Amino acid sequence: MIKLENISKTFTAQGVSFKALEGVSLEIERGDIYGIIGFSGAGKSTLVRCINLLERPDQGGKVVVDGEELTALSPRELRGRRAGIGMIFQHFNLMPSRSILDNVRYPLQYRGLSKPEQVKKALEMLELVDLGGKANNYPSELSGGQKQRVAIARALACEPKVLLSDEATSALDPETTQEILELLARLNRDLKLTLVIITHQLQVVKNLCRHVAVMERGHVVEQGEVFEVFANPQNEVTRHFINAASNLSKAEALLRSKPDWLNLLHGEKLVRLTYLGKGVSEPVISKLTTDYQVSINILFADVELIGGYPLGGTVGIFSGAPQDIAAALDFTRQQNIKVEVLYE
């Protein structure tokens, strides 16, 4: 559905040039929910703006959306195609002087529809986001979540196949964020809408996306299925992201700030187990205690649904005879569980 080939973008200000993107290539399937995550300044907003060419990539980059090479179109043709790519923003960008209805009508005025047709379509879109009753209000009278839903209605008015979301939930509280994510998931399901989600919130990727690309300094450093990337992060930045959000990294943080907090006895090990498989069926921990005579003092445990699969782990102190612990850890590794000895 979306194909980015060798996208670079250089900004020049006062003679100093800065590469926001360097040779990024991505492919996004029709109907997918594709997350692009990274810290601020990683280039993700620039990248998403290259999809509808709000930013034109440097020479040599190619953007193909729905089988059409956008980078080869004239400005006029491009404006026509943009209607097929909806976009929503962190700060909603609704027009304050227009009513909610007129905001949603804005893109329809380029579609050659009569005014009653535009109004009908706009009202339909507002119904779709459950805001039919607010047609005659003004943006200033709405809450943040409602504004974002109006923005979604506006972005979908021209029935695009792709919706680009640039930090659309970053200005919202957690509860409203969840509402918007559910709405986006529903639109993806019901309208077969391809979603490209730019975010720095791990939660958004975890709850919504199927594929993810991790960006740092203008490069995509890791990409793949959300579960795979999160279960087995290859890159430093990815790990950083996951650790910052996970309960299981608390043990490390505690160790760093209070090294003697554990009070490990001789032979005891602090171990983190991360379940890599798409499903945790074996009762591994009880097996370790019964079959290997290792006693485990569980300090932290966490399970989350990521990309629809449970991902979790346990941090605990293993104690027992050294050969028993070694055998127990070997057994655990064979169960598709990542074993990290944090301290011994």
Place this chain on the structure above:
Amino acid sequence: MNDLWHSLIPNVLNKPDELWLSTLQTLYMLGISGVIAFALGLILGVALVVSAPRGILPNKVFFATLSSLINIFRSIPFVILLAAMIPVTRLIVGTAIGTTGAIVPLVAGTVPFFSRQVESALSSVDLGLVEAAQAMGSGPVGIIFRVYLKESIPALIRVTQITAISLIGLTAMAGAIGGGGLGDFAIRYGHQRGQTDVTYVTVLVILAIVAVIQISGTTVIRRLQH
């Protein structure tokens, strides 16, 4: 009652026709030069915003040239502009005196100021709106009319008010080149012949015109704002 007025403003009451005529002349200068300056200033203000480095059609040379031309014209004191413009005025309207002769320098004195005001009004439009409009398929013309101008109507009314009021001040000065109007009236009688009551009444009339501009502008803004 009549006696009271006659003792308060004797010199005004013996030439009411002239006061009326002067008021009309002022309104004439204000109206004609105001409309022309509004149109030109709006065009130049839009041109500035659009061609600015972060505008939708950035053009360094055009922006720098226009910007410095405006600065040069803005820095010429109006009284000097009045004298300096005489040949140009003659060329354009055929005469350099009278209310019609005053219109050319009035426009020239107002446009630079107003275009800067328009520029600042349009610049206060959130660039996010421009970006959203682009993402929805708006081209430069659509963005100028449907985003920049439409979204800054209250601000544009406000700067128009300010400019119109300063334009009244300029029409008074234009009286100096025989432009007529209330300024000329006050100088000739109030100042040169010591008829102080004429000065005061003139001030009151001008105050009334200013009040009308203020109140109508503010009412419209209040209706439009959400």
